[in-house]
Amino acid sequence: MHWRITLEAVDPIGDEYRKEFMTEKNLDGLADGKLGCSIDDGKAVMKEVQKIIIERQLDLWVRYCRVCPTCDGLLPIKDYNQRRILTIFGEIPVRYPRLMVCQKCNPACCFTFSPAADICKDRATPELLELSAKLGAKFSYREASEVLATFLPDQSARAFTTLRNRTLAIGKRIEEAERRKRWFEALNYPDRKQLALALAGDPAREFVFNVDTAHIPLVKQYGGRTFEAVVGHCGRGGRGGPPGPVFTFEGTKPRELKAVAALALKRQGYIDQGEITVISDGAECLKRLASMLPQPVTHMLDWFHISMKVQPIAQLAATVPKHMSSFEGRIERIRWRLWDGQAGRALSLIAKVRQDLSRETEPSIWARRADKLLETLQGYIRRNKGSVVNYAERYRDGKRASTGSSPDDL
Incomplete structure (x- = not known):
């Protein structure tokens, strides 16, 4: 069976256009259920339809561009180029001219241009x-x-x-596009001060940033480079509420960080009212984020990261020697002092425990390992002492204290 498919169109200038092409569909395999058009038949038909439509569209566009806007004359054609455009229905070869500027209006100019150069710059349709x-x-x-x-x-x-x-x-x-949007949106805070929110104790008044840095190392066999990225959530509400949309970007530039944070606040409905809390791992670039936002802002060291520093010491305490039976209890007191926001008392107790470990005449492998872990925790708390808050009070008030989802992290 021979099928004739006819395409008819009326151009914007009133001209009628008609194009026909043939396709064949025999009766072989009809008894086996091969009924109608197959995927291959549909591909062939749609590719031919696409070719006809694109050729006509391009022809009309060139005819429109050939008209001189000054004298209404036709621009001369220099030569023709050929190009292949990738579309959703196949690769379509097209032929289009290069036009010269009007010699009557610009006799001193001799450059050429292509009216089809701005169409599908990627040589593929956006779809x-x-x-x-x-x-x-x-x-x-x-x-x-x-x-x-x-x-x-x-x-x-x-x-x-x-x-x-x-x-x-x-x-x-x-x-x-997102970067340009951040630069040109009205995200500045002239006075950088907040208004008082009347609903005291309302969990929705708090805007919480959960941010962290990720170091992406170089994989030599694949090439590339090492870089740092910032990943986080911005949400509002108390513990158990949705963390909010994820935002991420490469690098830790202050301008980029400020723009992303301001845009995230705006998307959460911030209108110069509410409490702002930044929860981070204590990285210096993230500490600066608190000073960029409308004041007052609370920067809080993430309890999840504190817990991950204490947990290896607690596991090591399970194998404590008999002559240091008080070690396990001291580690629990350190954890609870940090949980209650008593960073100074926790540092004092860490120093005492390390001092007792150093008094051994022949430190064992266990003692050296414990001292190393305590030294890491001590340095971490000392660097972020001002960001250690009363996590127990926040937990009782229904506020977020950690980015971890496990109950053990709280």
């Missing part, structure tokens, strides 16, 4: 790039490439690396 990025983000690049090749024409010849490059390119564009 194809968007679909490639969506599939590339949900599946592996090989699987996403196979899905495209199954349902779309001319995609089987594309290697999965092409889809990977498209996905990464779209990701960079989204990141750049």
